Amino acid sequence: MVLAYTPEQQAFRAEIRGWMEAHVPTEPLVTLECREGFDQHVAWERELAAGNWGMVTWPTEYGGRGLDLIEWLIFEEEYFRAGGPNRANQNGIFLLGPTIMEFGCDEQKARFLAPMARGEVIWAQAWSEPGAGSDMAAISSKAIRDGDHYVLSGQKTWSSRAAFADWGFGIFRTNPDSKRHKGLTFILFDLNTPGITRRPIRQLHGDTGFAELFFDEVRVPVENRLAGEGEGWNVAMATAGFERGLMLRSPGRFQATAKRLVELYRQHEAQASPSAREAVLQAWGAAQAYAYNTYGVASKIMAGGKIGAEASLNKIFWSELDRAMNRTAMQLLGAAAELRRFADGRVNQWLEGYIFSLSGLIYAGSNEVQRNIVAERLLGLPRVGAG
Amino acid sequence: MDFRFSDDQLTLAEGVRDYLTGTHGPEVLRALDAGPNRDPAIWQGLVEMGLPGLLVSEAHGGLGLGLPEAALIARECGRAALAEPLVDVAFVAAPCFARAGDTEAMAAIAAGEKRLPPSHAINPWVADGDGEQLVSVDPLRNLTAASAGCNDDPYLLDLGALMSAAQMVGLAEAMLDQATEYAKLRTQFGQPIGAFQAIKHSLATCAVAIEFARPVAWRAAQALEDGLDSASVHVSHAKLAATDAATLTAETAIQVHGAMGYTYEVDLHFWMKRAWALAGAWGDRAFHLRRIDAAVFGGTLPIGPEHTFA
Ligand SMILES: Cc1cc2nc3c(=O)[nH]c(=O)nc-3n(C[C@H](O)[C@H](O)[C@H](O)COP(=O)(O)OP(=O)(O)OC[C@H]3O[C@@H](n4cnc5c(N)ncnc54)[C@H](O)[C@@H]3O)c2cc1C
Numbered sequence: 264m265v266l267a268y269t270p271e272q273q274a275f276r277a278e279i280r281g282w283m284e285a286h287v288p289t290e291p292l293v294t295l296e297c298r299e300g301f302d303q304h305v306a307w308e309r310e311l312a313a314g315n316w317g318m319v320t321w322p323t324e325y326g327g328r329g330l331d332l333i334e335w336l337i338f339e340e341e342y343f344r345a346g347g348p349n350r351a352n353q354n355g356i357f358l359l360g361p362t363i364m365e366f367g368c369d370e371q372k373a374r375f376l377a378p379m380a381r382g383e384v385i386w387a388q389a390w391s392e393p394g395a396g397s398d399m400a401a402i403s404s405k406a407i408r409d410g411d412h413y414v415l416s417g418q419k420t421w422s423s424r425a426a427f428a429d430w431g432f433g434i435f436r437t438n439p440d441s442k443r444h445k446g447l448t449f450i451l452f453d454l455n456t457p458g459i460t461r462r463p464i465r466q467l468h469g470d471t472g473f474a475e476l477f478f479d480e481v482r483v484p485v486e487n488r489l490a491g492e493g494e495g496w497n498v499a500m501a502t503a504g505f506e507r508g509l510m511l512r513s514p515g516r517f518q519a520t521a522k523r524l525v526e527l528y529r530q531h532e533a534q535a536s537p538s539a540r541e542a543v544l545q546a547w548g549a550a551q552a553y554a555y556n557t558y559g560v561a562s563k564i565m566a567g568g569k570i571g572a573e574a575s576l577n578k579i580f581w582s583e584l585d586r587a588m589n590r591t592a593m594q595l596l597g598a599a600a601e602l603r604r605f606a607d608g609r610v611n612q613w614l615e616g617y618i619f620s621l622s623g624l625i626y627a628g629s630n631e632v633q634r635n636i637v638a639e640r641l642l643g644l645p646r647v648g649a650g
Numbered sequence: 651m652d653f654r655f656s657d658d659q660l661t662l663a664e665g666v667r668d669y670l671t672g673t674h675g676p677e678v679l680r681a682l683d684a685g686p687n688r689d690p691a692i693w694q695g696l697v698e699m700g701l702p703g704l705l706v707s708e709a710h711g712g713l714g715l716g717l718p719e720a721a722l723i724a725r726e727c728g729r730a731a732l733a734e735p736l737v738d739v740a741f742v743a744a745p746c747f748a749r750a751g752d753t754e755a756m757a758a759i760a761a762g763e764k765r766l767p768p769s770h771a772i773n774p775w776v777a778d779g780d781g782e783q784l785v786s787v788d789p790l791r792n793l794t795a796a797s798a799g800c801n802d803d804p805y806l807l808d809l810g811a812l813m814s815a816a817q818m819v820g821l822a823e824a825m826l827d828q829a830t831e832y833a834k835l836r837t838q839f840g841q842p843i844g845a846f847q848a849i850k851h852s853l854a855t856c857a858v859a860i861e862f863a864r865p866v867a868w869r870a871a872q873a874l875e876d877g878l879d880s881a882s883v884h885v886s887h888a889k890l891a892a893t894d895a896a897t898l899t900a901e902t903a904i905q906v907h908g909a910m911g912y913t914y915e916v917d918l919h920f921w922m923k924r925a926w927a928l929a930g931a932w933g934d935r936a937f938h939l940r941r942i943d944a945a946v947f948g949g950t951l952p953i954g955p956e957h958t959f960a
Contacts, residue, residue, distance in 0.1 A: 597811030
């Protein structure tokens with residue numbers, strides 16, 4: 264166990280810090296959940312890519328720097344230290360990208376990865392359906408083979424960023440007679456293909472965060488299939504592993520929130536309840552614990568290990584931590600918690616954060632489902648029901 | 651940067667785990683409880699494994715290993731609910747003697763001849779001391795009043811708190827294992843109770859708490875080993891996280907056992923009571939929370955994403 268950075272890692276940190284300080288927008292961007300804000304976030308992705316910071320762990324030929332996961336964590340720490348914007352590119356670089364690297368053929372890697380790292384193509388994830396939320400194996404949208412195309416029909420929903428994104432990745436039933444996990448196939452599609460209709464959905468905060476997608480005889484070339492026909496479930500589970508286990512929520516994000524929370528407490532100390540003080544300290548501790556654990560997971564993967572069902576422990580932990588931190592902030596704000604904007608015109612980011620944190624226990628597999636996974640796969644308790 | 655134990659470290663800890671599983675099961679705890687609480691044969695076995703000398707330099711008859719290894723083994727002692735004073739003597743007192751250059755004491759510890767635990771001002775009582783006997787909730791604790799004039803060495807305190815935290819990680823793991831096993835075996839309404847989601851989810855919540863207490867303990871051990879200025883805060887963090895994980899797991903484990911968990915007959919109570927005892931030893935929850943408070947709000951510890959290992 265070595266819990267210190269090498270001189271090279273320190274130099275790398277200094278390099279990112281310098282770049283971030285020079286480039287991170289000084290005014291917060293408009294929310295990602297509207298056209299104007301989305302475009303601002305995409306412009307930021309391109310600026311990052313121009314600095315070669317799109318996704319530092321990727322090989323150079325795909326627009327990365329070929330760095331390791333510790334360096335990625337350093338990058339993320341500095342990104343959140345600098346207050347970098349939310350990543351419009353998150354579905355691509357954190358979820359689909361690693362999946363393509365594991366399952367894609369050379370042609371697909373060449374075709375999709377570099378434009379993804381450059382922020383030229385923004386991806387949406389289209390797994391959920393009205394009848395298939397937690398129970399993803401109930402997917403009924405179809406992709407029927409017709410010569411060198413698949414014909415997609417059906418409906419997807421809750422697809423984040425899909426209102427404005429360029430491409431989507433989803434799982435579809437290629438074998439109409441198949442049941443549950445079998446007969447599903449992972450397909451990439453241009454969201455502007457004829458036959459796709461997007462219906463933006465307003466979220467709790469009032470903006471358009473996700474969209475419903477309707478597929479009406481949508482023709483997608485067979486070369487857009489990732490891995491083999493019928494292998495979609497396994498590919499999707501690998502993506503879900505990246506989502507829950509390591510990439511989606513790096514610790515820097517929560518450490519930055521914990522630090523802001525300490526500052527908020529100082530401003531409101533005179534009115535704060537004693538329990539709020541302990542909650543703030545617990546927030547610092549939990550964010551640190553999450554960081555240590557993530558360094559542990561990264562070290563393990565670098566030594567050839569894999570993330571298994573422990574990813575579910577992570578997902579439960581970060582989502583509940585995020586909600587607890589934002590809830591504490593709402594309590595500290597007192598009567599001002601309800602304001603969308605403070606009197607000085609600043610957006611009440613704690614309110615936005617609290618609202619968003621509530622979804623963290625739902626997306627990427629609800630925390631109830633994660634607890635089932637922990638109980639059944641890590642503790643070995645008997646499985647019940649379908650799934 | 652590599653947040654992993656080496657294969658050698660893990661092999662060492664596994665060896666201790668196997669040894670304790672084989673020689674120090676619940677039946678041994680029950681026999682000790684029925685008898686005089688301590689058994690020289692158990693201590694002798696630990697001495698033969700070289701454990702009292704783990705942190706003593708080779709020149710003085712020890713193994714010359716470091717605090718991360720000691721923390722790993724303290725966790726195994728927790729898993730086995732070991733009652734012998736190994737952790738307090740070998741992992742808490744020995745490094746202080748080493749720091750003070752007391753080679754005689756170090757050699758005596760390594761040889762297994764010195765087994766009097768250290769006293770510290772923070773502890774009004776100590777297990778296996780030479781003072782007047784007290785009665786602890788933990789039937790195997792052998793609690794005694796602390797001798798007068800004990801010291802307030804901050805290093806000793808940090809070592810004590812760190813090693814209690816590591817033991818509590820092991821205690822929590824063992825309680826989770828016991829509750830999980832019970833949930834697989836006990837049937838009601840025609841199915842194992844472990845198939846009920848209420849049971850699954852409670853146990854999963856414990857698994858989360860333990861998963862995220864563990865690396866805090868390891869980080870604290872390494873910080874103390876490396877002599878970081880901030881080591882005391884990390885030790886307090888470890889004690890807090892491990893106390894909370896162990897307390898939650900104890901409460902959950904008894905609930906999963908139903909009335910069986912409320913008896914003296916089921917093994918669980920030995921682990922639960924040790925966790926209660928250690929929660930207050932070497933600085934209680936409030937003490938460690940105050941130390942974190944002083945560092946975080948007092949501004950002596952840099953915080954934020956770029957300070958993960960500050
Ligand atoms: C902000 C946000 C962004 C999202 N982004 C995307 C996206 O980009 N792409 C995408 O495909 N999907 C996305 N989703 C959808 C998300 O994956 C689903 O919401 C999630 O899988 C849960 O499904 P559901 O909403 O249908 O809830 P349901 O499955 O109907 O669950 C409702 C409640 O029942 C509980 N429940 C369900 N099954 C069980 C069980 N077996 N045991 C115990 N409790 C159970 C759930 O935990 C939950 O509390 C997003 C959701 C949100 C909120």
